[in-house]
Amino acid sequence: MEEVNISIPEGFLLLGFSDRPLLEIILFIFVSIFYVLTLLGNATIMLVSHLDVRLHTPMYFFLTNLSFLDITFTTSIVPQLLVNLWGPEKTISHAGCVVQFYISHWLGGTECVLLAVMSYDRYVAICQPLHYTIIMNSWVCWGLASTAWLGGLSTSLLGSTLTVLLPLCGHNHIDHFFCEMPLIMQLACVDTSLNEVEMYVASFIFVVLPLGLILVSYSQIARAVLRIKSTEGRHKAFNTCSSHLVVVFLFYGSIIFMYLQPAKSSSHEQGKFVALFYTVVTPMLNPLIYTLRNKDVKGALKQLVVGSGCGPEKKQGVIFEV
Numbered sequence: 001m002e003e004v005n006i007s008i009p010e011g012f013l014l015l016g017f018s019d020r021p022l023l024e025i026i027l028f029i030f031v032s033i034f035y036v037l038t039l040l041g042n043a044t045i046m047l048v049s050h051l052d053v054r055l056h057t058p059m060y061f062f063l064t065n066l067s068f069l070d071i072t073f074t075t076s077i078v079p080q081l082l083v084n085l086w087g088p089e090k091t092i093s094h095a096g097c098v099v100q101f102y103i104s105h106w107l108g109g110t111e112c113v114l115l116a117v118m119s120y121d122r123y124v125a126i127c128q129p130l131h132y133t134i135i136m137n138s139w140v141c142w143g144l145a146s147t148a149w150l151g152g153l154s155t156s157l158l159g160s161t162l163t164v165l166l167p168l169c170g171h172n173h174i175d176h177f178f179c180e181m182p183l184i185m186q187l188a189c190v191d192t193s194l195n196e197v198e199m200y201v202a203s204f205i206f207v208v209l210p211l212g213l214i215l216v217s218y219s220q221i222a223r224a225v226l227r228i229k230s231t232e233g234r235h236k237a238f239n240t241c242s243s244h245l246v247v248v249f250l251f252y253g254s255i256i257f258m259y260l261q262p263a264k265s266s267s268h269e270q271g272k273f274v275a276l277f278y279t280v281v282t283p284m285l286n287p288l289i290y291t292l293r294n295k296d297v298k299g300a301l302k303q304l305v306v307g308s309g310c311g312p313e314k315k316q317g318v319i320f321e322v
Helices: 021-051 058-075 079-087 094-127 129-135 140-166 181-187 195-224 232-260 264-289 295-306
Strands: 011-014 091-093
Touching: 011 058, 011 094, 021 058, 021 079, 021 264, 021 295, 058 079, 058 094, 058 140, 058 264, 079 264, 091 094, 094 129, 094 140, 094 181, 094 195, 140 181, 140 195, 181 195, 195 232, 232 264, 264 295
Parallel strands: none
Antiparallel strands: 011 091
């Protein structure tokens, strides 16, 4: 048998956009701006959801989880990206690369489940409004949120660990701007069939199934909305789902384009920009999507800015102005 020369590289070279120096300068400016807006926007959502008692509802509890996830996810990638865009040094340490794809894998799986949980919350709010507070009690909310976080963590620990164990034989060039598990697998000099099977199974469980649950939830919501006779009632029901639908479209649209594109160089270059979109732009857009048409959040923000404090009474029932 031929002996394989196995070695662990000290670091990886992230090629990213290094073949376009002018583009790197432009991207550095825009990524820096988007990153600051991401931190401010999501931190603001978390702050007002905590301070204003009127926002102590399941919908804002899950939205707070999503905001924290966005901050964590973008922070695991963007600082290293900015360093690589700023200067000629394009390297990342082996440990840093491992941590990066562990975290990105974890949070990616968590967001898929969390978006499905949020769609179920909207289903209960519209289709079973009289039982909403009973069904979506605090224990259920904490259980669903924990399931999302622990589920994402479990698939990351399994898939990422299997990837870490692959012998790379000294290869260390990654044609991307951050460490992704499939790209690390391409550097291996052994058969990766087991890793690919695990990745496909995990993709089905954490991408296809949650998306299916989201589609089922919204099909039931659509049926319920069509049975509402008043125009105002339909408008309120639509508003409670529109923001979440936009976020789902942005997130899953990016994933589908990223992982179902043909394996050719031009598509790979497009994939970098799509990855840039869901790692930098989408986390910045989520707070805007959930606040621009949200009267409750805008009211809480106004009270926070003018320092008038939170309202004395807690709003009961389902909040429709999302």
